Amino acid sequence: MAAAAGLALLAALLAAAGAERGRKVSMEYNPGWNSSSVNLLHVRAVGPEDSLHYVWSSIGAPSVLLVATQSPSSALRVNWTQLLSPNPAGAIWIEPPDSVVYSTAVVFTKLFEFSEAKPLGELFYPTYDLSEFSWDSLNHTLNHTALTAELRGVPATDPSGAFSNGSLAFRVTAYEGSGRAGPLPSLLHTADSSQLEFVLAGVAPRGNGSRFLLQLATVEPAGAARRLRALSSIDDEYTPSIFQVLSLLAEPRNGSSPLAFLQWKATAYGSPSPRREDGIRCRAGGLRQANGSLPVPAVLRAYFGDTLGSSCTVSALNVSFGGEEGQVYQEKRYLSWSVLLGFGEPPQDTFSPLVISITAVALGTPLAVLLLGSCLVLLAQRRRYSEYEPIN
Ligand SMILES: *[C@@H]1O[C@H](CO)[C@@H](O)[C@H](O)[C@H]1NC(C)=O
Ligand SMILES: *[C@@H]1O[C@H](CO)[C@@H](O)[C@H](O)[C@H]1NC(C)=O
Ligand SMILES: *[C@@H]1O[C@H](CO)[C@@H](O)[C@H](O)[C@H]1NC(C)=O
Ligand SMILES: *[C@@H]1O[C@H](CO)[C@@H](O)[C@H](O)[C@H]1NC(C)=O
Numbered sequence: 150m151a152a153a154a155g156l157a158l159l160a161a162l163l164a165a166a167g168a169e170r171g172r173k174v175s176m177e178y179n180p181g182w183n184s185s186s187v188n189l190l191h192v193r194a195v196g197p198e199d200s201l202h203y204v205w206s207s208i209g210a211p212s213v214l215l216v217a218t219q220s221p222s223s224a225l226r227v228n229w230t231q232l233l234s235p236n237p238a239g240a241i242w243i244e245p246p247d248s249v250v251y252s253t254a255v256v257f258t259k260l261f262e263f264s265e266a267k268p269l270g271e272l273f274y275p276t277y278d279l280s281e282f283s284w285d286s287l288n289h290t291l292n293h294t295a296l297t298a299e300l301r302g303v304p305a306t307d308p309s310g311a312f313s314n315g316s317l318a319f320r321v322t323a324y325e326g327s328g329r330a331g332p333l334p335s336l337l338h339t340a341d342s343s344q345l346e347f348v349l350a351g352v353a354p355r356g357n358g359s360r361f362l363l364q365l366a367t368v369e370p371a372g373a374a375r376r377l378r379a380l381s382s383i384d385d386e387y388t389p390s391i392f393q394v395l396s397l398l399a400e401p402r403n404g405s406s407p408l409a410f411l412q413w414k415a416t417a418y419g420s421p422s423p424r425r426e427d428g429i430r431c432r433a434g435g436l437r438q439a440n441g442s443l444p445v446p447a448v449l450r451a452y453f454g455d456t457l458g459s460s461c462t463v464s465a466l467n468v469s470f471g472g473e474e475g476q477v478y479q480e481k482r483y484l485s486w487s488v489l490l491g492f493g494e495p496p497q498d499t500f501s502p503l504v505i506s507i508t509a510v511a512l513g514t515p516l517a518v519l520l521l522g523s524c525l526v527l528l529a530q531r532r533r534y535s536e537y538e539p540i541n
Contacts, residue, residue, distance in 0.1 A: 209446025
Protein backbone atom coordinates (compact mmCIF):
# COMPACT_ATOMS: atom_id res chain seq x y z
CA MET A 150 0.00 0.00 0.00
CA ALA A 151 2.77 2.43 0.90
CA ALA A 152 5.38 1.21 -1.53
CA ALA A 153 7.96 3.81 -2.45
CA ALA A 154 6.87 3.77 -6.08
CA GLY A 155 3.30 4.43 -5.02
CA LEU A 156 4.34 7.40 -2.93
CA ALA A 157 6.31 8.94 -5.77
CA LEU A 158 3.27 8.38 -7.94
CA LEU A 159 1.12 10.30 -5.47
CA ALA A 160 3.22 13.42 -5.85
CA ALA A 161 3.01 13.12 -9.63
CA LEU A 162 -0.76 12.60 -9.58
CA LEU A 163 -1.37 15.55 -7.29
CA ALA A 164 0.83 17.80 -9.35
CA ALA A 165 -1.04 16.77 -12.49
CA ALA A 166 -4.60 16.74 -11.24
CA GLY A 167 -5.78 18.54 -8.17
CA ALA A 168 -4.12 21.87 -7.73
CA GLU A 169 -4.26 23.01 -11.34
CA ARG A 170 -7.55 21.79 -12.75
CA GLY A 171 -9.65 21.34 -9.64
CA ARG A 172 -11.83 18.46 -8.56
CA LYS A 173 -15.45 17.44 -8.51
CA VAL A 174 -16.48 16.98 -4.89
CA SER A 175 -19.45 15.01 -3.59
CA MET A 176 -20.56 14.26 -0.05
CA GLU A 177 -22.51 11.26 1.14
CA TYR A 178 -23.86 10.61 4.63
CA ASN A 179 -23.76 7.02 5.98
CA PRO A 180 -23.48 5.48 2.49
CA GLY A 181 -25.55 2.29 2.36
CA TRP A 182 -27.03 2.67 5.85
CA ASN A 183 -30.53 3.91 6.60
CA SER A 184 -29.98 5.20 10.09
CA SER A 185 -28.65 8.34 11.71
CA SER A 186 -27.61 6.68 14.97
CA VAL A 187 -23.95 7.04 13.93
CA ASN A 188 -22.12 9.56 11.75
CA LEU A 189 -19.99 8.70 8.77
CA LEU A 190 -19.47 11.29 6.06
CA HIS A 191 -17.79 10.29 2.84
CA VAL A 192 -16.26 13.16 0.86
CA ARG A 193 -15.06 12.15 -2.58
CA ALA A 194 -12.89 14.57 -4.58
CA VAL A 195 -12.43 13.38 -8.13
CA GLY A 196 -9.73 14.66 -10.45
CA PRO A 197 -9.03 13.73 -14.08
CA GLU A 198 -6.68 10.88 -13.19
CA ASP A 199 -7.21 10.19 -9.52
CA SER A 200 -9.60 10.58 -6.61
CA LEU A 201 -9.22 11.50 -2.96
CA HIS A 202 -11.46 10.10 -0.24
CA TYR A 203 -12.09 11.62 3.19
CA VAL A 204 -14.10 9.61 5.69
CA TRP A 205 -15.18 11.75 8.65
CA SER A 206 -16.76 9.89 11.50
CA SER A 207 -17.80 9.96 15.14
CA ILE A 208 -17.74 6.19 15.52
CA GLY A 209 -15.23 6.36 18.35
CA ALA A 210 -13.40 9.65 18.87
CA PRO A 211 -13.97 12.08 15.96
CA SER A 212 -11.62 11.14 13.15
CA VAL A 213 -10.93 11.43 9.47
CA LEU A 214 -9.48 8.81 7.20
CA LEU A 215 -7.72 10.15 4.09
CA VAL A 216 -7.14 7.90 1.10
CA ALA A 217 -5.51 8.86 -2.21
CA THR A 218 -6.17 6.61 -5.19
CA GLN A 219 -4.85 6.56 -8.75
CA SER A 220 -8.30 6.02 -10.24
CA PRO A 221 -11.01 8.64 -10.88
CA SER A 222 -13.65 5.95 -10.32
CA SER A 223 -12.41 4.40 -7.07
CA ALA A 224 -15.23 3.86 -4.57
CA LEU A 225 -15.61 3.54 -0.81
CA ARG A 226 -17.21 0.35 0.49
CA VAL A 227 -18.63 -0.12 3.98
CA ASN A 228 -19.91 -3.34 5.52
CA TRP A 229 -22.09 -1.75 8.19
CA THR A 230 -22.96 -4.95 10.07
CA GLN A 231 -19.28 -5.56 10.51
CA LEU A 232 -18.37 -1.91 11.18
CA LEU A 233 -20.80 -1.71 14.10
CA SER A 234 -19.77 -5.11 15.45
CA PRO A 235 -17.06 -5.69 18.08
CA ASN A 236 -14.68 -6.82 15.30
CA PRO A 237 -14.76 -4.06 12.70
CA ALA A 238 -11.43 -4.91 10.98
CA GLY A 239 -11.97 -5.09 7.24
CA ALA A 240 -15.38 -3.36 7.26
CA ILE A 241 -14.14 -0.33 5.26
CA TRP A 242 -12.20 -0.61 2.02
CA ILE A 243 -11.66 1.04 -1.34
CA GLU A 244 -12.68 -0.59 -4.62
CA PRO A 245 -10.54 -1.48 -6.55
CA PRO A 246 -8.06 -2.08 -3.69
CA ASP A 247 -5.00 -1.74 -5.91
CA SER A 248 -5.98 1.82 -6.84
CA VAL A 249 -4.98 2.95 -3.34
CA VAL A 250 -1.71 4.88 -3.36
CA TYR A 251 -1.61 6.21 0.18
CA SER A 252 -3.76 6.28 3.33
CA THR A 253 -3.48 8.21 6.57
CA ALA A 254 -5.77 9.29 9.42
CA VAL A 255 -6.24 11.95 12.08
CA VAL A 256 -8.10 11.45 15.37
CA PHE A 257 -9.20 14.11 17.85
CA THR A 258 -8.82 12.23 21.07
CA LYS A 259 -9.18 14.45 24.13
CA LEU A 260 -9.88 17.94 25.37
CA PHE A 261 -7.98 18.95 28.51
CA GLU A 262 -8.85 21.92 30.67
CA PHE A 263 -6.46 23.45 33.16
CA SER A 264 -5.80 26.62 35.08
CA GLU A 265 -2.73 28.14 36.65
CA ALA A 266 -2.81 27.34 40.35
CA LYS A 267 0.00 29.43 41.77
CA PRO A 268 2.32 28.36 43.24
CA LEU A 269 1.48 24.76 42.44
CA GLY A 270 1.69 25.02 38.65
CA GLU A 271 -1.13 23.76 36.47
CA LEU A 272 -4.31 22.33 37.85
CA PHE A 273 -6.06 19.93 35.47
CA TYR A 274 -9.80 19.33 35.59
CA PRO A 275 -11.28 15.95 34.62
CA THR A 276 -10.50 15.31 30.95
CA TYR A 277 -13.15 15.39 28.25
CA ASP A 278 -12.63 12.15 26.34
CA LEU A 279 -14.05 12.78 22.87
CA SER A 280 -14.71 9.06 22.36
CA GLU A 281 -17.28 9.36 25.16
CA PHE A 282 -19.27 12.18 23.62
CA SER A 283 -22.70 11.87 22.16
CA TRP A 284 -22.89 13.43 18.70
CA ASP A 285 -25.87 14.92 16.89
CA SER A 286 -26.74 13.57 13.49
CA LEU A 287 -24.53 15.29 10.97
CA ASN A 288 -27.08 14.66 8.21
CA HIS A 289 -29.13 17.84 8.68
CA THR A 290 -25.98 20.03 8.65
CA LEU A 291 -24.85 18.75 5.25
CA ASN A 292 -24.71 21.44 2.58
CA HIS A 293 -23.99 19.87 -0.79
CA THR A 294 -23.54 23.27 -2.46
CA ALA A 295 -21.21 24.91 0.04
CA LEU A 296 -19.60 21.49 0.66
CA THR A 297 -19.84 21.90 4.42
CA ALA A 298 -20.96 19.74 7.32
CA GLU A 299 -20.84 19.97 11.08
CA LEU A 300 -20.32 17.34 13.74
CA ARG A 301 -21.61 18.63 17.06
CA GLY A 302 -21.53 16.89 20.42
CA VAL A 303 -21.59 17.04 24.19
CA PRO A 304 -20.17 14.64 26.79
CA ALA A 305 -22.44 11.62 27.29
CA THR A 306 -22.18 12.29 31.01
CA ASP A 307 -21.50 15.82 32.21
CA PRO A 308 -21.38 15.84 36.03
CA SER A 309 -20.12 19.44 36.24
CA GLY A 310 -22.86 20.69 33.91
CA ALA A 311 -20.24 22.63 31.93
CA PHE A 312 -21.88 21.66 28.64
CA SER A 313 -25.44 22.41 29.73
CA ASN A 314 -25.33 25.55 27.62
CA GLY A 315 -22.66 24.66 25.15
CA SER A 316 -21.18 22.18 22.75
CA LEU A 317 -18.09 21.18 20.88
CA ALA A 318 -18.17 21.05 17.11
CA PHE A 319 -16.03 20.10 14.14
CA ARG A 320 -16.96 21.98 10.96
CA VAL A 321 -15.77 20.51 7.71
CA THR A 322 -15.39 22.39 4.42
CA ALA A 323 -14.33 20.61 1.24
CA TYR A 324 -12.90 22.39 -1.78
CA GLU A 325 -13.06 21.91 -5.53
CA GLY A 326 -10.28 24.39 -6.32
CA SER A 327 -7.68 26.70 -4.84
CA GLY A 328 -8.54 29.76 -2.82
CA ARG A 329 -8.47 31.44 0.55
CA ALA A 330 -11.11 31.16 3.28
CA GLY A 331 -12.95 34.43 3.97
CA PRO A 332 -13.07 34.50 7.79
CA LEU A 333 -9.84 34.76 9.79
CA PRO A 334 -7.37 33.12 9.86
CA SER A 335 -8.08 33.06 6.10
CA LEU A 336 -6.21 29.85 5.43
CA LEU A 337 -5.17 29.08 1.88
CA HIS A 338 -6.51 25.86 0.40
CA THR A 339 -6.26 23.74 -2.73
CA ALA A 340 -8.50 21.10 -4.29
CA ASP A 341 -6.33 18.54 -2.50
CA SER A 342 -7.37 19.74 0.94
CA SER A 343 -10.29 20.32 3.32
CA GLN A 344 -10.64 22.73 6.21
CA LEU A 345 -11.63 21.73 9.69
CA GLU A 346 -12.78 24.26 12.26
CA PHE A 347 -12.81 23.16 15.89
CA VAL A 348 -15.38 25.20 17.83
CA LEU A 349 -16.00 25.25 21.56
CA ALA A 350 -19.06 27.41 22.18
CA GLY A 351 -20.95 28.22 25.37
CA VAL A 352 -19.09 25.63 27.43
CA ALA A 353 -18.64 26.87 30.99
CA PRO A 354 -15.01 26.88 32.13
CA ARG A 355 -14.55 24.93 35.33
CA GLY A 356 -11.92 27.29 36.71
CA ASN A 357 -11.11 30.97 36.77
CA GLY A 358 -9.51 31.80 33.43
CA SER A 359 -8.95 28.15 32.63
CA ARG A 360 -7.43 27.14 29.31
CA PHE A 361 -8.05 24.31 26.90
CA LEU A 362 -5.75 21.88 25.22
CA LEU A 363 -6.79 19.64 22.33
CA GLN A 364 -4.98 16.36 21.82
CA LEU A 365 -4.93 14.89 18.35
CA ALA A 366 -3.29 11.81 16.92
CA THR A 367 -2.23 10.69 13.48
CA VAL A 368 -2.13 7.15 12.10
CA GLU A 369 0.62 6.66 9.55
CA PRO A 370 1.20 3.43 7.61
CA ALA A 371 4.67 1.87 7.34
CA GLY A 372 6.91 3.81 4.97
CA ALA A 373 5.89 7.25 6.17
CA ALA A 374 6.31 9.32 9.33
CA ARG A 375 4.92 12.54 10.76
CA ARG A 376 7.03 15.60 11.53
CA LEU A 377 6.05 18.95 13.04
CA ARG A 378 7.32 21.94 11.08
CA ALA A 379 7.10 25.56 12.21
CA LEU A 380 7.60 28.23 9.56
CA SER A 381 7.63 31.96 9.85
CA SER A 382 4.87 33.30 7.66
CA ILE A 383 5.91 35.97 5.23
CA ASP A 384 2.35 37.01 4.54
CA ASP A 385 1.03 39.25 7.22
CA GLU A 386 -1.85 40.90 5.43
CA TYR A 387 -4.55 38.37 6.27
CA THR A 388 -3.61 37.55 9.83
CA PRO A 389 -1.61 40.55 10.98
CA SER A 390 0.86 39.83 13.79
CA ILE A 391 0.56 36.07 13.35
CA PHE A 392 3.89 35.03 11.98
CA GLN A 393 3.94 31.33 12.59
CA VAL A 394 2.50 28.58 10.40
CA LEU A 395 2.63 25.08 11.82
CA SER A 396 2.43 21.94 9.73
CA LEU A 397 2.23 18.35 10.76
CA LEU A 398 3.70 16.70 7.69
CA ALA A 399 3.51 13.07 6.67
CA GLU A 400 6.70 12.29 4.79
CA PRO A 401 8.01 9.12 3.18
CA ARG A 402 10.82 7.65 5.23
CA ASN A 403 13.16 7.99 2.27
CA GLY A 404 12.51 11.71 2.55
CA SER A 405 11.00 13.18 -0.59
CA SER A 406 8.12 15.69 -0.66
CA PRO A 407 5.21 15.46 1.83
CA LEU A 408 2.37 12.97 1.30
CA ALA A 409 -0.16 14.66 3.55
CA PHE A 410 -0.41 17.48 6.04
CA LEU A 411 -2.30 19.32 8.72
CA GLN A 412 -1.56 23.03 8.65
CA TRP A 413 -2.64 25.90 10.86
CA LYS A 414 -1.63 29.38 11.95
CA ALA A 415 -0.58 29.92 15.54
CA THR A 416 -3.88 31.52 16.47
CA ALA A 417 -7.43 30.66 17.46
CA TYR A 418 -10.26 33.16 17.82
CA GLY A 419 -12.68 34.07 20.60
CA SER A 420 -15.56 35.08 18.37
CA PRO A 421 -17.90 33.55 15.76
CA SER A 422 -17.06 36.49 13.46
CA PRO A 423 -13.38 36.76 14.22
CA ARG A 424 -11.51 40.03 14.10
CA ARG A 425 -7.84 40.54 14.68
CA GLU A 426 -8.35 41.55 18.32
CA ASP A 427 -10.20 38.28 19.05
CA GLY A 428 -7.01 36.29 18.55
CA ILE A 429 -6.13 33.62 21.11
CA ARG A 430 -2.58 32.37 21.07
CA CYS A 431 -2.25 28.78 19.99
CA ARG A 432 0.79 26.63 20.77
CA ALA A 433 1.78 23.13 19.78
CA GLY A 434 3.48 20.70 22.15
CA GLY A 435 5.93 18.07 20.97
CA LEU A 436 4.92 15.23 18.68
CA ARG A 437 4.95 11.96 20.63
CA GLN A 438 4.92 8.33 19.64
CA ALA A 439 1.66 6.93 21.00
CA ASN A 440 1.34 3.33 19.73
CA GLY A 441 -0.67 1.33 22.23
CA SER A 442 -1.33 4.27 24.55
CA LEU A 443 -4.24 5.76 22.59
CA PRO A 444 -7.39 3.88 21.66
CA VAL A 445 -7.92 3.93 17.89
CA PRO A 446 -11.53 4.47 16.76
CA ALA A 447 -13.42 1.49 15.32
CA VAL A 448 -13.78 3.26 12.00
CA LEU A 449 -9.99 3.33 11.58
CA ARG A 450 -9.53 -0.26 12.76
CA ALA A 451 -12.17 -1.09 10.14
CA TYR A 452 -9.92 0.31 7.42
CA PHE A 453 -6.36 -0.34 8.64
CA GLY A 454 -7.16 -3.71 10.22
CA ASP A 455 -6.38 -5.32 13.55
CA THR A 456 -2.65 -5.08 12.98
CA LEU A 457 -2.85 -1.28 12.98
CA GLY A 458 -0.98 -1.14 16.30
CA SER A 459 2.07 -2.87 14.82
CA SER A 460 1.86 -1.91 11.14
CA CYS A 461 1.15 1.80 11.62
CA THR A 462 2.74 4.59 13.62
CA VAL A 463 0.40 6.47 15.94
CA SER A 464 1.71 9.91 16.95
CA ALA A 465 0.03 12.40 19.27
CA LEU A 466 0.23 16.15 19.58
CA ASN A 467 -1.24 18.70 21.98
CA VAL A 468 -2.44 22.07 20.78
CA SER A 469 -3.12 24.57 23.56
CA PHE A 470 -5.21 27.71 23.38
CA GLY A 471 -4.66 30.87 25.36
CA GLY A 472 -1.74 32.06 27.35
CA GLU A 473 -1.24 35.42 28.94
CA GLU A 474 -4.66 36.24 27.48
CA GLY A 475 -6.18 33.19 29.22
CA GLN A 476 -9.19 35.28 30.18
CA VAL A 477 -10.48 35.55 26.61
CA TYR A 478 -12.40 32.29 26.75
CA GLN A 479 -13.73 33.13 30.21
CA GLU A 480 -15.29 36.30 28.80
CA LYS A 481 -16.36 35.18 25.34
CA ARG A 482 -17.14 31.50 25.92
CA TYR A 483 -16.13 30.93 22.35
CA LEU A 484 -13.08 29.33 20.84
CA SER A 485 -12.52 28.58 17.18
CA TRP A 486 -9.41 26.98 15.70
CA SER A 487 -9.03 26.28 11.99
CA VAL A 488 -6.78 23.72 10.41
CA LEU A 489 -6.33 22.65 6.82
CA LEU A 490 -5.74 19.00 6.06
CA GLY A 491 -4.96 17.39 2.78
CA PHE A 492 -2.58 15.59 0.47
CA GLY A 493 0.82 16.57 -0.88
CA GLU A 494 2.65 19.78 -0.11
CA PRO A 495 0.64 22.27 2.01
CA PRO A 496 -0.15 25.61 0.34
CA GLN A 497 2.20 28.41 1.28
CA ASP A 498 1.72 32.16 1.34
CA THR A 499 3.74 34.33 -0.98
CA PHE A 500 4.53 37.98 -0.40
CA SER A 501 1.34 39.93 -0.91
CA PRO A 502 1.43 43.22 -2.85
CA LEU A 503 0.56 45.13 0.33
CA VAL A 504 3.46 43.65 2.25
CA ILE A 505 5.79 44.35 -0.68
CA SER A 506 4.77 47.99 -0.91
CA ILE A 507 5.05 48.52 2.85
CA THR A 508 8.48 46.90 2.77
CA ALA A 509 9.47 49.05 -0.19
CA VAL A 510 8.67 52.21 1.74
CA ALA A 511 10.34 50.96 4.89
CA LEU A 512 13.53 49.68 3.31
CA GLY A 513 14.09 52.19 0.58
CA THR A 514 14.19 51.46 -3.10
CA PRO A 515 17.40 49.42 -3.72
CA LEU A 516 16.48 46.76 -1.16
CA ALA A 517 12.90 46.79 -2.33
CA VAL A 518 14.01 46.09 -5.89
CA LEU A 519 16.02 43.15 -4.61
CA LEU A 520 13.06 41.92 -2.60
CA LEU A 521 10.72 42.40 -5.52
CA GLY A 522 13.08 40.31 -7.64
CA SER A 523 12.94 37.43 -5.19
CA CYS A 524 9.16 37.83 -4.99
CA LEU A 525 8.83 37.45 -8.71
CA VAL A 526 10.84 34.25 -8.53
CA LEU A 527 8.62 33.06 -5.68
CA LEU A 528 5.49 34.04 -7.54
CA ALA A 529 6.67 32.23 -10.63
CA GLN A 530 7.27 29.10 -8.54
CA ARG A 531 3.92 29.42 -6.89
CA ARG A 532 1.92 30.38 -9.92
CA ARG A 533 -0.73 27.84 -9.13
CA TYR A 534 -1.77 29.90 -6.11
CA SER A 535 -1.61 33.21 -7.91
CA GLU A 536 -5.32 33.48 -8.61
CA TYR A 537 -6.05 34.58 -5.10
CA GLU A 538 -3.47 37.27 -4.85
CA PRO A 539 -5.42 40.42 -3.97
CA ILE A 540 -6.22 42.56 -6.99
CA ASN A 541 -5.03 45.91 -5.62
C1 LIG B 1 -20.38 -8.15 6.18
O1 LIG B 1 -19.72 -8.66 7.29
C2 LIG B 1 -20.39 -9.76 7.89
C3 LIG B 1 -19.65 -10.06 9.18
O2 LIG B 1 -18.27 -10.19 8.96
C4 LIG B 1 -20.41 -10.91 6.91
O3 LIG B 1 -21.09 -12.00 7.48
C5 LIG B 1 -21.14 -10.43 5.65
O4 LIG B 1 -21.10 -11.45 4.66
C6 LIG B 1 -20.51 -9.19 5.09
N1 LIG B 1 -21.34 -8.67 4.03
C7 LIG B 1 -20.85 -8.39 2.83
C8 LIG B 1 -21.84 -7.86 1.83
O5 LIG B 1 -19.68 -8.54 2.55
C1 LIG C 1 -26.99 29.90 29.16
O1 LIG C 1 -27.10 30.84 28.10
C2 LIG C 1 -28.02 31.87 28.35
C3 LIG C 1 -28.16 32.72 27.10
O2 LIG C 1 -26.94 32.93 26.50
C4 LIG C 1 -27.56 32.67 29.58
O3 LIG C 1 -28.48 33.69 29.84
C5 LIG C 1 -27.43 31.74 30.77
O4 LIG C 1 -26.90 32.44 31.87
C6 LIG C 1 -26.53 30.58 30.44
N1 LIG C 1 -26.55 29.62 31.54
C7 LIG C 1 -25.44 29.03 32.02
C8 LIG C 1 -25.64 28.03 33.11
O5 LIG C 1 -24.32 29.30 31.62
C1 LIG D 1 -11.68 34.96 39.46
O1 LIG D 1 -11.19 36.07 38.73
C2 LIG D 1 -11.78 37.28 39.07
C3 LIG D 1 -11.27 38.35 38.11
O2 LIG D 1 -9.92 38.17 37.83
C4 LIG D 1 -11.47 37.60 40.52
O3 LIG D 1 -12.11 38.81 40.89
C5 LIG D 1 -12.02 36.46 41.39
O4 LIG D 1 -11.68 36.68 42.75
C6 LIG D 1 -11.45 35.13 40.95
N1 LIG D 1 -12.10 34.06 41.69
C7 LIG D 1 -11.44 33.06 42.22
C8 LIG D 1 -12.27 32.03 42.93
O5 LIG D 1 -10.22 32.94 42.11
C1 LIG E 1 -1.22 16.42 26.32
O1 LIG E 1 -1.39 17.03 27.58
C2 LIG E 1 -1.90 16.16 28.57
C3 LIG E 1 -2.11 16.97 29.81
O2 LIG E 1 -0.92 17.62 30.21
C4 LIG E 1 -0.95 14.99 28.79
O3 LIG E 1 -1.50 14.10 29.72
C5 LIG E 1 -0.74 14.28 27.45
O4 LIG E 1 0.23 13.25 27.60
C6 LIG E 1 -0.26 15.26 26.42
N1 LIG E 1 -0.16 14.59 25.14
C7 LIG E 1 0.87 14.79 24.30
C8 LIG E 1 0.81 14.06 23.02
O5 LIG E 1 1.80 15.53 24.57
